[in-house]
Amino acid sequence: MAKIVSNFFISLDGVVESPDQWHFPYFNDEMGAAIGAGMQSATGFLMGRKLYEEWSAYWPTTDMDQDFAAFINNAPKYVVSNTLEKADWNNTTVVSGDVAAGLREIKEQAEGDIQMSGSATTVRWLLANGLLDELNLLVHPIAVGHGQRLFEDTPTHRLKLVKSETFQTGVLHLTYVPDVADAG
Numbered sequence: 001m002a003k004i005v006s007n008f009f010i011s012l013d014g015v016v017e018s019p020d021q022w023h024f025p026y027f028n029d030e031m032g033a034a035i036g037a038g039m040q041s042a043t044g045f046l047m048g049r050k051l052y053e054e055w056s057a058y059w060p061t062t063d064m065d066q067d068f069a070a071f072i073n074n075a076p077k078y079v080v081s082n083t084l085e086k087a088d089w090n091n092t093t094v095v096s097g098d099v100a101a102g103l104r105e106i107k108e109q110a111e112g113d114i115q116m117s118g119s120a121t122t123v124r125w126l127l128a129n130g131l132l133d134e135l136n137l138l139v140h141p142i143a144v145g146h147g148q149r150l151f152e153d154t155p156t157h158r159l160k161l162v163k164s165e166t167f168q169t170g171v172l173h174l175t176y177v178p179d180v181a182d183a184g
Contacts, residue, residue: 005042015147026171160180
């Protein structure tokens, strides 16, 4: 059975939007190794319609980051959308209609980790529907002050810290799973 694993670059004040504007000064070999380890366990990638449209226009034709391009172009991709009308990108499945049931079925049939990042909205929905198995945060020592936060106007979700690591840059690599006490 597969698990859904979400990954975010996040600021101390919870901002996940536009990490390209504040994340890169903190990137080092430690972070690269953590990201690489996550990609090695990935057997698929989950995304929303917006990210799918952006990435399907970019990754199949780019000359940049060929290792990731090869991975993402060939990996199974699951797009959560009731509005996406066509998905031509290699190995893409649109999950629509009863999305929660569709993702449960995918989790039962697949193995490994289905990775996802980039959509706070999708993570909030996954948590609310009991579908998120793991949340990896790379917490950067910066207060961005503006932008979408990972958790905005959401119900309370109890999480349990199962792994933590501090990088030389001051970035914290934190891994959470839903706290089973929250289910009762």
